[in-house]
């Protein structure tokens with residue numbers, strides 16, 4: 175198992191431009207989409223092979239391996255959605271789980287020091303996720319989304335201001351309907367970064383789309399403006 179220890183500042187930096195995708199989200203070869211997104215400057219990638227038309231079994235595992243290799247070559251940390259077994263099999267850098275998935279405490283036990291992201295829709299879920307050992311929260315859907323089949327109603331940005339106003343300092347990434355046009359608002363509301371599927375997976379030019387997202391996050395202050403306890407020396 176990887177012994178890499180994630181530091182707070184490194185997590186906030188990685189969350190800045192967090193691309194999530196599975197083969198069924200793409201309009202062309204998913205490896206090309208990922209390669210182009212990396213060229214455009216994404217800072218973290220989540221393999222989320224889920225929903226109508228998703229791969230399963232050996233083809234899914236093979237795609238995960240190929241994507242993990244590509245990310246590793248470019249020093250982009252690789253996260254697996256939902257599937258802890260798969261994350262361990264492909265030696266992912268972390269796992270993201272939601273409220274309907276395996277419990278965060280059990281996942282932490284299984285993955286050791288790998289990065290653990292947990293979804294939180296409200297203050298109660300955020301508090302529980304932190305107690306269970308989450309390294310970061312995925313908060314949303316903030317805006318309406320067509321991508322997640324069972325998504326809750328859009329919460330709006332006030333959930334972020336409420337969390338930050340109540341002393342929740344853990345790294346947070348916003349999710350749901352995020353584009354380069356609204357990414358700055360997400361950062362200003364208190365998130366360290368933005369995560370998104372469609373903004374890149376449906377873009378004619380994923381490299382340009384990633385670059386645009388990166389510029390929007392940096393223009394809004396990026397992770398540095400929200401880092402409350404970043405330790406120096408994070409090596410990612």
Ligand SMILES: Cc1ncc(COP(=O)(O)OP(=O)(O)O)c(N)n1
Pocket residue numbers: 194220222224255256270271272273274275291292293311312313322347349369
């Ligand atoms: C960064 C990030 N935040 C939230 C989610 C959503 O997780 P979940 O609620 O478990 O829903 P699914 O993605 O599994 O459908 C996420 N994947 N990533």
Ligand SMILES: Cc1ncsc1CCOP(=O)(O)O
Pocket residue numbers: 314315318319320321322325349350351352369370371372373
């Ligand atoms: C996985 C997930 N969780 C909450 S919203 C969402 C989908 C985000 O996709 P998009 O960026 O296309 O709205």
Ligand SMILES: [Mg+2]
Pocket residue numbers: 255256270271272273275
């Ligand atoms: Mg999930």
